[in-house]
Amino acid sequence: MAKGIRDKIAIIGMGCTRFGERWESGAEDLMVESFTECLADAGIERKEIQAAYLGCYNDEVNIGKSAVPLAKTLKLPFIPVTRLENYCATATEAFRAACYAVASGAYDIALALGVEKLKDAGYGGLPGGAGAGVDAFMAGANATAPGAFAQLATAYAAKHGITMEQIKHALAHVSVKSHANGALNKKAHLRKVITEEQVLAAPMIAYPLGLFDCCGVSDGSAAAIVTTTDIARAIKPKEEIISVKSIQIAATSGEESISTNWDGSYFATTRRAAMQAYEEAAIKNPRQEISMMEVHDCFSITEFVTMEDLFISPEGSACDDVLNGLFDLNGGIPCQVDGGLKCFGHPVGASGLRMLYAMYEQLLERVPEERKVHNARLGLTHNLGGRPHQNVAAICIIGRG
Amino acid sequence: MIGIQAFGGYVPRYRLDRQLIYQSMGWMAPGNKAHCRGEKAVAGFDEDSITMAVAASLDAMCNCDRSRIDSLCFASTCLPFKERLNAGIIKTALGLKNEISAADFSSGLRSGTTALLHALDSIKAKRSRSTLLCAADNRLGKPASPQEIIFGDAGAAFLVGDENVVAEFKGSYSTTHDFVDHYRGEFAKYDRQWEDRWIRDVGLTHLIPEAFNGFLQKYGKQISEYNKIVYPCHDRTARKTINNLMGIAPEMEQDNLQERIGDSGSAHALVMLVKALENAVAGERILVLSFGNGCDVLDFEVTFAIEHPSASKHISGWLNDRIELNNYTKYLVWRNILPVEEGLRSEEDLWTRWSLLWRKRNEILALRGTRCKQCGTVQYPPQRVCVNDECGAIDEMEEYGFSDKTGIIASYTGDNLASSFNPPAIYGQIEFEGGGKYMFDFADCELDALSTGMPVKMSFRKKYHDPRRDISGYFWKAVPSKETTTDG
Numbered sequence: 012m013a014k015g016i017r018d019k020i021a022i023i024g025m026g027c028t029r030f031g032e033r034w035e036s037g038a039e040d041l042m043v044e045s046f047t048e049c050l051a052d053a054g055i056e057r058k059e060i061q062a063a064y065l066g067c068y069n070d071e072v073n074i075g076k077s078a079v080p081l082a083k084t085l086k087l088p089f090i091p092v093t094r095l096e097n098y099c100a101t102a103t104e105a106f107r108a109a110c111y112a113v114a115s116g117a118y119d120i121a122l123a124l125g126v127e128k129l130k131d132a133g134y135g136g137l138p139g140g141a142g143a144g145v146d147a148f149m150a151g152a153n154a155t156a157p158g159a160f161a162q163l164a165t166a167y168a169a170k171h172g173i174t175m176e177q178i179k180h181a182l183a184h185v186s187v188k189s190h191a192n193g194a195l196n197k198k199a200h201l202r203k204v205i206t207e208e209q210v211l212a213a214p215m216i217a218y219p220l221g222l223f224d225c226c227g228v229s230d231g232s233a234a235a236i237v238t239t240t241d242i243a244r245a246i247k248p249k250e251e252i253i254s255v256k257s258i259q260i261a262a263t264s265g266e267e268s269i270s271t272n273w274d275g276s277y278f279a280t281t282r283r284a285a286m287q288a289y290e291e292a293a294i295k296n297p298r299q300e301i302s303m304m305e306v307h308d309c310f311s312i313t314e315f316v317t318m319e320d321l322f323i324s325p326e327g328s329a330c331d332d333v334l335n336g337l338f339d340l341n342g343g344i345p346c347q348v349d350g351g352l353k354c355f356g357h358p359v360g361a362s363g364l365r366m367l368y369a370m371y372e373q374l375l376e377r378v379p380e381e382r383k384v385h386n387a388r389l390g391l392t393h394n395l396g397g398r399p400h401q402n403v404a405a406i407c408i409i410g411r412g
Numbered sequence: 413m414i415g416i417q418a419f420g421g422y423v424p425r426y427r428l429d430r431q432l433i434y435q436s437m438g439w440m441a442p443g444n445k446a447h448c449r450g451e452k453a454v455a456g457f458d459e460d461s462i463t464m465a466v467a468a469s470l471d472a473m474c475n476c477d478r479s480r481i482d483s484l485c486f487a488s489t490c491l492p493f494k495e496r497l498n499a500g501i502i503k504t505a506l507g508l509k510n511e512i513s514a515a516d517f518s519s520g521l522r523s524g525t526t527a528l529l530h531a532l533d534s535i536k537a538k539r540s541r542s543t544l545l546c547a548a549d550n551r552l553g554k555p556a557s558p559q560e561i562i563f564g565d566a567g568a569a570f571l572v573g574d575e576n577v578v579a580e581f582k583g584s585y586s587t588t589h590d591f592v593d594h595y596r597g598e599f600a601k602y603d604r605q606w607e608d609r610w611i612r613d614v615g616l617t618h619l620i621p622e623a624f625n626g627f628l629q630k631y632g633k634q635i636s637e638y639n640k641i642v643y644p645c646h647d648r649t650a651r652k653t654i655n656n657l658m659g660i661a662p663e664m665e666q667d668n669l670q671e672r673i674g675d676s677g678s679a680h681a682l683v684m685l686v687k688a689l690e691n692a693v694a695g696e697r698i699l700v701l702s703f704g705n706g707c708d709v710l711d712f713e714v715t716f717a718i719e720h721p722s723a724s725k726h727i728s729g730w731l732n733d734r735i736e737l738n739n740y741t742k743y744l745v746w747r748n749i750l751p752v753e754e755g756l757r758s759e760e761d762l763w764t765r766w767s768l769l770w771r772k773r774n775e776i777l778a779l780r781g782t783r784c785k786q787c788g789t790v791q792y793p794p795q796r797v798c799v800n801d802e803c804g805a806i807d808e809m810e811e812y813g814f815s816d817k818t819g820i821i822a823s824y825t826g827d828n829l830a831s832s833f834n835p836p837a838i839y840g841q842i843e844f845e846g847g848g849k850y851m852f853d854f855a856d857c858e859l860d861a862l863s864t865g866m867p868v869k870m871s872f873r874k875k876y877h878d879p880r881r882d883i884s885g886y887f888w889k890a891v892p893s894k895e896t897t898t899d900g
Contacts, residue, residue: 132756133756134755134756134757135829136757136829139757139760145765145768146765146768146769146772146776148760148762148875148876148885149764149768149769149772149776149875149876149885149887150772150775150776150793150875150887151850151851151852151887152837152839152840152851152852152853153830153831153832153837153839153853153875153876154827154830154837154839154851155827155829155830157825157827157829158825158826158827158829158830158837158839159825159851161825161827162823162824162825162840162841163823165823165824165825165840165864166822166823166841166864168864169823169864169865214828215826215828215836216827216828216829217825217826217827217828217829217830217836218825218826218827218836218859219825220825264799264801265795265799266799266801268849268850268851269791269792269793269795269799269848269849270789270791270799270800270849271843271847271848271849274822275822275823275841276823400841400851
């Protein structure tokens with residue numbers, strides 16, 4: 012049985028742009044911005060990077076296909092550069108590829124960089140396109156992302172016998188908490204503190220999700236440089252080493268969308284990826300061992316059900332844990348400590364690395380006191396690409412030492 | 413014995429109070445007040461003559477073995493395609509076999525009865541053993557025109573054969589005159605008509621009795637030998653004159669449904685015939701006449717087979733299943749009369765890949781999936797590898813149809829972000845009785861009335877419109893069942 016990559020790989024540098032409606036910046040500018048910070052943090056020369064992996068989702072209003080835009084923009088000297096795309100798990104895929112490239116022994120130092128320029132679409136929300144195939148518009152439902160995810164709420168309410176009002180109340184807390192965290196973060200897109208009343212009074216986007224139940228749409232880039240833990244200790248002998256405990260991906264087998272085994276109220280992929288991630292990281296009791304999380308809160312309901320799918324909250328009890336403040340910044344397991352997708356927005360190809368950046372800066376205690384998670388040892392990131400009935404889930408766990 | 417074996421109808425769920433039209437457009441044409449009694453049936457934004465004909469056909473065929481059907485006729489003056497057999501789309505949607513003849517009947521407002529005569533002739537000539545005939549129309553009148561108020565949308569369908577007939581075909585008579593009361597040129601969107609007094613005095617009250625009398629003379633019959641006289645004519649004065657001239661007693665006159673549906677063009681005589689057959693008893697004689705550049709007259713005698721119970725909704729079942737469209741401007745938008753800003757999101761190119769649609773014709777147009785021969789798991793869309801984790805058989809599938817299956821709502825939403833002509837766009841996961849699930853758009857429903865577990869039926873609808881190529885694509889939507897009032 013393969014043992015995975017626990018403690019074999021270390022992150023020696025990370026960078027993250029300010030996320031937002033970066034009307035002044037193209038994808039090239041964003042790539043340079045995250046890379047510059049990342050390289051300086053790693054304390055190495057650009058020429059020491061032996062392989063690079065670009066995460067970028069959207070072809071339609073972005074840099075197009077292939078990894079050439081990254082290689083060309085950063086003037087990487089004819090090294091292998093590869094583009095990865097796997098819906099919203101795209102950046103985590105780029106990170107995973109870099110880690111595996113180093114873990115395999117093929118390279119000593121690799122770069123993962125995610126970037127997405129969404130705000131040239133001309134309208135709000137994610138740009139359209141053939142994300143689900145050339146024939147997607149010919150059959151099925153004319154569904155948008157909020158409408159697809161909103162259905163988690165109707166299915167969850169039916170399954171657990173709770174009212175939509177109760178769910179809406181908990182969802183409001185989810186968004187209020189993330190905005191409180193985002194307001195403290197200079198790199199966040201949305202930096203306003205909001206109230207539960209505002210959330211509940213907001214215009215309906217897709218029943219039962221209102222405006223504040225939906226994450227922002229923004230431009231951004233984030234990057235990581237990884238190497239082996241041994242090389243990391245040699246490069247940074249006096250510093251804390253942040254190592255990778257697990258990276259796991261689970262893609263749907265089609266079971267949720269095609270068979271009737273799935274009731275529509277949870278993510279089958281996240282449950283599978285979580286089990287695998289905890290095993291790789293040797294975590295027995297995630298509720299006790301995980302210090303903090305950045306999960307895929309494209310919509311408040313996504314974060315809400317994910318608490319159960321990560322086996323943090325027992326099934327049916329996410330409502331209680333959310334309302335009891337377990338996931339607040341000062342709670343037992345703070346979640347979305349930087350503001351999450353809710354406040355950073357979701358430049359698809361960058362988000363997974365942005366989440367890792369949030370965990371990384373906390374683990375290294377580089378954040379101001381007001382938004383610090385104390386005694387953080389292990390951070391979990393989670394991406395959910397696609398829609399509840401057919402998606403890919405990605406989980407990373409990183410930690411000190 | 414040749415005749416009608418089964419009959420079905422379709423009336424769209426949405427009804428527009430004619431007073432609403434008048435309140436908006438009466439200032440322009442005060443005289444239209446005379447036409448404003450009752451309501452008109454309005455096809456949803458996702459319906460056209462093809463989808464209504466499919467709905468009527470499904471209603472007619474609900475007790476029948478479809479595999480016996482070897483001929484298909486479709487009649488409409490609103491054919492969505494000028495070139496591409498419209499009946500071919502209906503054939504695929506209904507899952508009829510490939511070894512079948514199919515034809516579109518169009519242009520004349522009596523094309524519905526012409527198609528029925530053709531169907532009866534095919535049976536008589538033994539070219540066909542079982543013919544499905546469907547008709548539907550959704551003609552447009554310009555805002556402020558009488559036609560806008562008078563016309564309504566509906567469909568009807570008949571299964572015609574030579575055994576187990578519920579109404580035996582006894583004879584027919586036709587006339588043809590190039591009497592141009594209504595017309596549309598090659599690129600016309602709206603119906604045009606000549607002066608209504610001329611239509612009434614020279615057309616309706618002259619040419620209709622002429623055809624009735626021609627028929628009676630040909631067969632040596634008296635009008636009084638008939639229990640029901642079916643003829644579409646919305647003009648009340650003309651009807652009175654015709655009834656007097658012909659001796660049609662009030663109890664013989666089949667209601668023209670003007671106040672509940674409106675004039676449904678080439679379908680209308682057939683829609684009225686379906687309504688007449690609903691309450692018919694064995695032995696009744698029904699005389700049907702349609703009017704459009706001349707007349708067709710058809711004579712039927714109802715048989716004892718009419719007494720067999722039927723699951724069809726016919727016309728009455730649909731009449732009671734209604735939603736008020738209490739918004740005239742929404743009607744204008746649905747009919748693409750009033751251009752609206754749909755948002756940049758709607759401007760993506762929806763280019764039908766015909767080679768792809770040909771491969772997927774049964775999946776998309778007939779809503780066919782697969783059932784695993786190894787483990788019995790039902791799956792949509794069609795799969796090569798069984799989704800059942802414990803089975804996983806490869807290429808062990810047989811075809812499995814979903815269009816006639818009932819489903820329940822597993823989850824749903826009302827989406828204000830999605831581009832739609834009837835926001836919020838309502839859609840959700842449907843689980844089918846017998847297995848299989850899929851996410852469908854919902855049609856003809858309101859968000860507040862929905863709940864998980866609610867039953868749905870499938871309805872063939874326009875899925876998208878491609879303005880660059882001026883065509884629509886079709887798929888199936890879920891229509892939540894609605895409690896309806898009784899009576900017709």
